[in-house]
Amino acid sequence: MKRRTKGILSALIVLAVMLSCLPARAGDAWEQAIGPREWRFPRDHGDHRQFKTEWWYFTGNLVDAAGNRYGYQLTFFRHGIRQAVPPPRNSWSLRDVYPAHFAVTDSTRSKFFFTDRISRSGPGLAGSQEGRMNVWNLNWFARMEQEEIRIRARHGQTELDLTLRPGKPPVLHGQNGLSRKGPRAGQASYYYSFTDLKTAGRLKTAQTGRTVEVRGTSWFDHEFGSNTLAKDQTGWDWFSLHFSDGRELMIYLLRKRDGTLEKESSGTLVEADGTYRHLGLSEIAVNVLGTWHSRKTGGRYPSSWQIDVPAADLSFRLAPSLQDQELTTEGSTGVNYYEGAVEGRGVLKKQAVTCEGYIEMTGYAGSIGGLF
Template identity: 40%
Template sequence: MGRRHARIPIGAVLAAGVACAMAGGAGFTPQAGGFAQALSPRAFAFPRDHGPHREFRQEWWYVTGNLEAATGERFGFELTFFRFALAPGAAPDAAPDAAPDAAQRPVSGVATPPPSSAWRTRQIYMAHFALTDVAAGRFRFARKLSREALALAGAQAAPFRVWIDDWSLEAASGAAVSGATWTLRAAQPGYEVDLVLDPLTPPVLNGEAGFSRKSAEPGDASFYYSIPRLEVRGRLVRDNHPVAVRGLAWFDREWGSGALGAREVGWDWFALQLNDGATLMFYALRNRDGTRDRHSAGTWVDPSGASRPLTSEEVAIDVLDHWSNARGTRYPSSWRIRVPSLSLEVGVRPVLADQEFRSTPTYWEGAVDVSGTRGGAGIAGRGYVELVGYAAERSSARATGAKALLGR
């Protein structure tokens, strides 16, 4: 995720799970109407499109990456920001809380609207931060959520910045142009990252010139681009001990107002960075009957930077192994991916079996190793895989109407 492709429902479920408390209504259900829809290709402009698109219901900024210390220690990380609108339209005017004066008090038994509050908001932000410590055999994760009010969270295009509290992804000081350096910061008990990201490629438009369909229904789509290779350097703090790290990251960016199709229940997303400079992204949308939906798709970027879309028919994925958590949820855990049109065949295996992010919804997202052949020559790489829709939905999501929101 991002995602992305089909990451829209993650943001929807997370937001629905907290919107009740943030909006102050026990029976709150996010409105579906009144938002802009992704219905056809559009023109992209950078760095503007790194920023928020408030006319759409939801969007996210997704960074995953593999890091190494000078000692050879291996780490994976994920930092994702979600924006979810509670209602369409501009944010309400905010004013400090105050006691009503005579003109605001009920007249003849008719209550007048309460004064605007600086706490009122139409935008909820969520963030996920996960860290895979391979040598220690640890996977740690944390979540933050906040309303946009009072600058507790937010996103902006110029200069680019998205944040919740002290977690952030933003343009480095003085860098306000497309392709400029970014900084990423997040912390949780035991782990902290402070990283610098330099894009090695321009944004790549996925789908049909950045228009990504999820089903045949109008609106079940998003605008979706990636920066599939970012050079990373910086510091990781583990148990109060700083470690210098370097590596590669992947940035996914998506926005829209739809969700999955009525027959779809989840997806398997692959973002693979090969050591010859090529990258492969593919998301397999899963239907209720276990088949792959025909709107599954991906993007191939060759070592020169030229990209082309991949259809579902071009990509074969065989599951070779599984992993089950303590509650019995079973996830795929090893894959063979074949793309005959690219003469590509690779195996994909997690660096740790348990990289499950236990939230609402619970999903698996983790660092992987890649090995295989391309054009008969050996090839290797690293990447990230996301598996959504395998774990049972939690009761908190059902209570807030998220299940209905997803059309399930």
């Protein structure tokens, strides 16, 4: 049964890629992230189907009553196959596919779990709602009601059920939410985050077989666009970090084939009061101190960093909470990448600080092509 399910999922991926490569027809032109956007919340927590690709991205660092530490990732993707569905339309008409990824890091026990899936739009299988955050993939979901976000995922003996409450307003990255990924027109996305989500709920892992109450801090990214990466770009390194003094830091570095960084790489520094500022590439220095080699994919990933942001008087070292946090998503997007909990310590404005958060690294173990 498992082999048959994987075959069906693989067929969906192949179909999606083939359809994506077909010439555009009238009414199938995807909107580009080009100019300023008039943001409206909670409307913009919902989907934006005029754009080809969109994701709702949750990561967080948790602790239980016994002091055991965990990290988690729950990501919902929407990838447009066609802008307009030709008649006759029905509930099975294929317009979008919905991959999703779910991972849990048990830092205390040095265990990592991940799974992935892909579903098509159809009667209740997977989808996203316009005008409010409500995205689901079979029995996984993320839903916002009033000021709280409820997320839930379950696979086998691993289960996550959390309530997230924003401690700060949405943060708009780049230029008022327009996050450039390169020099070409439209090579960008619209991108915002909840950087400080007070988190509480329940977590169950296969290692213990029991459900524990957990608390912590989460980060939410919502990004949508139609034309982001160029052929000379090999991947990216993304950091989302919470500091012990109440600040947050996002860094997004795009790597090019010639070994340089795309000049549109950037970051955002969020103050304890919720105000924030854009950081250009010249204001960020990230030096790799060590690497980790994956036996599964052969990829060699950075595994520790020295990061300096002189304009913020910030300097710190960072490392994964657990070395192997690599995802091989052959059941959904077909991309090998690293998404893991990290922790560090350093100095911010001459005061000692600690930090925790997440890092995502792509392009170190194969192509980032395919659906994304």
